[in-house]
Amino acid sequence: MNLVERSAQQSAGEFAAVRGEAPASLDAFARAVLGTIAEPGDGVLGRVIAAVGAAAAAEALLAGAPAERLADAVGAAGGDLDEREAESGLARWRPRLDHGDFVRSLAQAGRVGARLIVPGDACWPSGVDELGVHAPIGLWVRGRSDALDGRVPTIALVGARAATGYGEHVAMESSAGLVDRGFAIVSGGAYGIDGMAHRAALASDGMTIAFLAGGVDRFYPLGHESLLSLIAQTGAVVSELPCGAAPTKWRFLQRNRLIAAASGATVVLEAGIRSGSLNTAGHAAALGRPLGAVPGPVTSPASAGCHRLLREFDAVCVVDADQMAELAGRATRPGATTRDPAAAGAVGSRPRALAADTPGARSAVDDPDAIRILDAMSSRRPRELPEVARRAGLTVIEAMAALGRLEAEGVVERRPGGWLRRRAG
Amino acid sequence: MNLVERSAQQSAGEFAAVRGEAPASLDAFARAVLGTIAEPGDGVLGRVIAAVGAAAAAEALLAGAPAERLADAVGAAGGDLDEREAESGLARWRPRLDHGDFVRSLAQAGRVGARLIVPGDACWPSGVDELGVHAPIGLWVRGRSDALDGRVPTIALVGARAATGYGEHVAMESSAGLVDRGFAIVSGGAYGIDGMAHRAALASDGMTIAFLAGGVDRFYPLGHESLLSLIAQTGAVVSELPCGAAPTKWRFLQRNRLIAAASGATVVLEAGIRSGSLNTAGHAAALGRPLGAVPGPVTSPASAGCHRLLREFDAVCVVDADQMAELAGRATRPGATTRDPAAAGAVGSRPRALAADTPGARSAVDDPDAIRILDAMSSRRPRELPEVARRAGLTVIEAMAALGRLEAEGVVERRPGGWLRRRAG
Structure with a gap:
């Protein structure tokens, strides 16, 4: 044995x-x-x-x-x-x-009541396998573990936490309309657009799936505990992280790749120019999945990210549930999953450039190790190098190199008791 | 002799x-x-x-x-x-x-004080020659006959007459911003977006050019007589039709091709799904000129035409004067005038399908002769066939064929004294 x-x-x-x-x-x-x-x-x-x-x-x-x-x-x-x-x-x-x-x-x-599903299970979402060596090792599910088995077409509706009334209205209409058209709604369970998309799906007796950045034993954000409980009752709350794992910046970015990969299409409903939902969009484009963006007033900063997707990333302009359903429909025709493979490739080569909505993360977006190091640090209690490395899931040598870069940027500092993350501002 | x-x-x-x-x-x-x-x-x-x-x-x-x-x-x-x-x-x-x-x-x-300019004149706008056999034979100009000689880069800002406060705000900001960046503003002198684009250019001491669908001796619409007089003082009011010629539906559609052809780029600022400004956009795309569209709330029917351009006609999403200037800048790089020649070709094959904003014209948009016949008819006084043909600029045989089609649609009727256009509704 x-x-x-x-x-x-x-x-x-x-x-x-x-x-x-x-x-x-x-x-x-x-x-x-x-x-x-x-x-x-x-x-x-x-x-x-x-x-x-x-x-x-x-x-x-x-x-x-x-x-x-x-x-x-x-x-x-x-x-x-x-x-x-x-x-x-x-x-x-x-x-x-x-x-x-x-x-x-x-x-x-x-x-x-969380279940582990793994590749080979009948209910395993085959779409995530397209992530190749970056595919999840397994998924933890609360609710219907067969929610993503492919029998119901899925569409990701994502957007900024800082949503406007306009964005929330569009999220509600879109989600309800897509449920009516037989889609399950995938999103990230966050405040703002995500929450509205989930809620509208529930209100229409539709299935909705939330991907979390931490373990499914702890619903995050706290204010969405009852929403996520409702989702788990009729749909599914999913994470690749084991119970007990805390959500971190790095895990949010990686969670976004699952939203994109598990969905037939991704639509960004409202997003500021630095919204994390653009990271999800980048993953969808990199995977060659249909990517839609809902326009809004050019006078609204909350739509600037959507306009950037339309302008620079060849996202399809979608204005209602009909057009979103049509977008997702493209995914079912082989060879017609994207309007322009060259453009998708261009996005694929720089999905990270689209991701950053926390202070200090701007310089780190092209430096995954730095994101993970910052996740692993405290701004109150210094931590020794091996501790930082273990929390970040990096080797000591990788951690040291990243800490050096972050120290040069003035984001972290060396203290007698170890390394400290400097407070923003 | x-x-x-x-x-x-x-x-x-x-x-x-x-x-x-x-x-x-x-x-x-x-x-x-x-x-x-x-x-x-x-x-x-x-x-x-x-x-x-x-x-x-x-x-x-x-x-x-x-x-x-x-x-x-x-x-x-x-x-x-x-x-x-x-x-x-x-x-x-x-x-x-x-x-x-x-x-x-x-x-x-x-x-x-109108001047005739013809191909070969130093001030002739060379861009219109790209219309080939459909290029204007000559242009009548009131104001600066050198306004379109190519020394000042031009950009067309067009949109619906039925503009919203949002559309007018965007037109004003865009026009003023483009004047600041050294552009002359081309538009159609109409109410709504066109008028706002002209006015903002004038208010910024910029040059602006209005293309009319009738002779330049008669400023149309009447409510813009003083605006067009101001434009003629510092910029130019231009038409390919001789003085005395009345604006007709057909001439409006043809006027749109001149706006597109005389401008380095065309931007649709706000347009309903059947706005005539989409016809201008179709001409710009057919000519391979950069075409931009300003998004708006998906809840606003006044932006639906812009969203259609983004979605179906590969228009570039532009949200401010900077992006519009960049769009027009593409025209100056040879071989980079359009993002996708195939897409431009697709538009070129159906520019007419984008044009129609008057009642009854819906069925006639794919039938240029029918548009001209309707222009040539009265709903009060019957006209004999040769008279209708002469006014329409068609042969009697062409006019007879078009009248037959329109009669079948119930749009015109035969009376003892000739042909009558039936009132809408």
Whole structure:
């Protein structure tokens, strides 16, 4: 019996509870383990799993296999991973291995009724597989785990938290109209546009799905706790992060890729020029999925991001549910998923440039490590380098390099007790 | 001395007055004559002029040359005109030949200070030559006849007469901002968006040019008489129609092609789904000129035409003067005049489908002859077929065919005294 099997046996009760009727599977168990040690979208882990499978990847990690052996195993299975990559991967994953944490997370999932779904399950949303090595390892679902199984067409309605009355009106009309046309509404559960899209879908007895940036045991934002509970009753609240995981800036950005990938089309209803919903739009375009934007008054800064999508990213101008349904319909015709592949490629090469709506994040948007480091830091309590690295899911060397860049920008500072994030302003 | 020379001699005084400092030219005189006998955009006359020149074309007409000889002359000069086309051309032009009318029109032009400019003049707007055989034969100008000589970059700001406060605000800001950036503002002198664009340019001490659908001796609409007088003082009021010519539906549609062709770029600021400004947009796209549209609230029908341009005609989303200036700037880079030649071609194949904003014109928009026949009819006094044909600038056979179609649609009716246009509703 190897280490993964032994671990599975040790937490068999907790694991059975989160897999529902699904047959016990070492692959699913290994994915649950790996989901706790890597940040979302870790492409190195994605390549390891693609080559040797989740169970072997988890075994190598639990057994403390040297980097050379991991790289060789991936190579032998036809994958591509050099020793340096294997080393840095192991260096950032290992500090997060904690059997106690893992079992507590499983138990918490069981308590709130969350289910784990993994690739190969009938209800797995095949659209997210197009993320390739950045696809989620597994998804935690509260509510209908079959909400994204493809039988109901999905459309993402996203937008800014700082919505206007106009934006909320459009969100409400669009969401209700799309429900009437048989669509399930995917969004991010946030205040503003997202919340209105979810609410209107619920009010029309439609199905709606919220993707969260943290564990599904803790509904975020707090003010949407009852909304998200309602969503979980008839639709689904979904996250790739295990229960207990806090939402961070990095995880919000990665969550956005899931919204885009799980939906037949993405429509930005109202967004300021730096709204995070433009990041979702960038992912949709990079995936070659239909991307729509609702125009608004040019005098309204709350629509400036939508106009930018129309102007620079070849988004389709959509003004009502009919046009949004037509947009999503394009996705069903093979080879007609985007108006202009060249334009989609252009967006794909710079999706991150569209993402930034928190202070200080402007310089970091082209620097994923910096985003994760800032997520991992406190502005009140200094943290030592290894602690920052573990929280960020990075190696100590990667963390040090990113901290150096952020220190040069004056965003973080070295203190006797460790590193401190400087307050904005 | 041929007939054109004799005619030129007979009206030498009147003609000299409308040519200003330009040297006397038989070509220019012939163009003045031809401009009175053909409707704007007459492609058959355009082909005759392109082949044998305006003077020979006018001579053939004045001399009553048979169709066969005209077709042969065009063929010998390398042009293409079959005898049937020559025959129908002559049949629609000849009934309009009237020396008295012509001299009165010249005298009226002289009284209001209108100048005739023709291709080859230094101040001729070279952009209109891209209309090919549909280019204007000459242009009548009140104000600065050099307003369109290309030294000042031009941009067309157009939109609906039924503008909202939002549209007027955007028109004002855009026009003033473009004047600040060194542009001359081209528009159609109409109520609503056009008027606001002209006014804001004047208020910023900028140059602005109004293209009219009738003679420049009569400012239309009446409520804009003082505005158009102001425009003529510092900019220019321009028409391809001779003084005395009334504005008609057909002439409005043809006037729109001049606005598009004389401008480096065209921007539609606010337009309902059937606004005539979409016709101008269609011409701009067909010419491969940059086309912009200003978005507005999707809840406002007054912006629906702009959204249609963004959605279906690949117009560029522009939200302020900066972006409009950038759009016009694209025109100065050869080979970069349009984002997508294929899309421009698609528009070019159906510019007429964008044009219609008067009741009853809906069915006629794909039928230019029908538009001209309706222009030529009265709803109070029946007119005989030859009279309707002459007023429409069509042959009797063409007029009869169009009347038949319109009768089938119930738009016109046969009466004892001739044909009557039925009142709408």
